[in-house]
Amino acid sequence: MIFRMLSLWLLSLSLALAEAPITLVLHGGAGVGKSTLTAEREAECRQVLEEALRAGHAVLKAGGSSQEAVQTTVVILEDSPLFNAGRGAVLTAAGTVEMDASIMVGATGQAGAVAGVQGVRNPVRLAEKVMLKTPHVLMTGRGAEELAREEKLRFEEPEWFITPAQRARLERVKKQTGSVSSPSDLSLRMGTVGAVALDAAGNLAAATSTGGLVGKRAGRVGDSPLIGAGTYAENGICAVSCTGHGEFFIRNLVAYDVAARMKYAGTGLAEAAEEIVNDKLKKLDARGGLIAVDAKGNISTPFNSDGMFRAWMGPDGLAHVAIFNE
Numbered sequence: 001m002i003f004r005m006l007s008l009w010l011l012s013l014s015l016a017l018a019e020a021p022i023t024l025v026l027h028g029g030a031g032v033g034k035s036t037l038t039a040e041r042e043a044e045c046r047q048v049l050e051e052a053l054r055a056g057h058a059v060l061k062a063g064g065s066s067q068e069a070v071q072t073t074v075v076i077l078e079d080s081p082l083f084n085a086g087r088g089a090v091l092t093a094a095g096t097v098e099m100d101a102s103i104m105v106g107a108t109g110q111a112g113a114v115a116g117v118q119g120v121r122n123p124v125r126l127a128e129k130v131m132l133k134t135p136h137v138l139m140t141g142r143g144a145e146e147l148a149r150e151e152k153l154r155f156e157e158p159e160w161f162i163t164p165a166q167r168a169r170l171e172r173v174k175k176q177t178g179s180v181s182s183p184s185d186l187s188l189r190m191g192t193v194g195a196v197a198l199d200a201a202g203n204l205a206a207a208t209s210t211g212g213l214v215g216k217r218a219g220r221v222g223d224s225p226l227i228g229a230g231t232y233a234e235n236g237i238c239a240v241s242c243t244g245h246g247e248f249f250i251r252n253l254v255a256y257d258v259a260a261r262m263k264y265a266g267t268g269l270a271e272a273a274e275e276i277v278n279d280k281l282k283k284l285d286a287r288g289g290l291i292a293v294d295a296k297g298n299i300s301t302p303f304n305s306d307g308m309f310r311a312w313m314g315p316d317g318l319a320h321v322a323i324f325n326e
């Protein structure tokens with residue numbers, strides 16, 4: 001009897017000491033069309049995705065937290081003009097850049113987010129400041145920018161954010177008659193970046209950053225800064241970051257729905273994520289996708305759009321980068 005109890009105790013001790021299988025998954029948005037992506041552009045995008053993946057994974061490998069890993073990854077994607085976040089963010093109908101971002105930490109349930117911020121080089125860093133330095137979760141516009149100044153975050157001039165490619169994209173969208181809520185031209189309008197991670201201590205985290213939808217009304221806020229809609233993390237369950245037609249992701253609380261199905265219905269990560277993206281959202285004609293990792297390091301990256309920039313790396317350190325169904 002004593003021997004059995006001792007071996008059970010030893011087993012649980014070794015399980016507790018075992019390191020979680022470090023995993024990092026990222027996305028660079030669902031707004032990518034096969035017909036519009038040139039080979040040259042594809043190669044450039046793949047390179048940045050891999051760079052961001054390796055940087056985030058290196059944080060995990062060195063024993064860093066999932067919070068730090070998702071932050072590191074998203075900052076690299078924000079700094080790249082190739083993706084719709086930070087530099088290279090899409091333009092509003094007024095030709096301005098208004099950015100949304102959020103971060104959530106599964107270990108504590110803490111979260112921070114910003115919406116409609118201008119001039120802040122890395123909105124995801126500001127979202128983290130909201131989480132760590134204020135009693136709030138979501139801050140908008142001028143108040144959020146004031147916090148960025150107090151925290152000495154970097155600001156850039158509008159020209160730094162606005163790329164010729166995004167100017168041209170806005171012009172193309174303006175020529176079309178559809179409103180932002182029309183799904184017909186969404187691949188032209190979408191994009192976003194995000195990351196989810198599981199660290200060696202078993203902690204999950206998620207972060208998302210975006211310029212929103214091309215040609216959105218000034219003041220429009222999407223799902224990306226809304227906890228439970230575009231971003232969610234809960235230890236023991238999963239971490240999720242979404243991309244797609246934000247209004248649908250808000251109404252369907254997509255990120256939290258993945259966690260809720262796992263928690264309350266006992267559904268597996270892949271089944272939960274696939275069902276939401278390729279059944280529930282598809283039936284609503286809601287375009288987009290998500291990336292997710294669970295507490296065991298299983299991952300899921302479903303999308304119902306043409307493609308979704310994505311990359312992932314598990315404990316084996318092998319880099320996987322994908323765009324379409326390949």
Ligand code: ASP
Pocket residue numbers: 029030031189190191192210211212213221222223224242243244245246247249
């Ligand atoms: N979800 C983002 C938004 O609606 C856009 C995107 O992911 O493409 O603001």
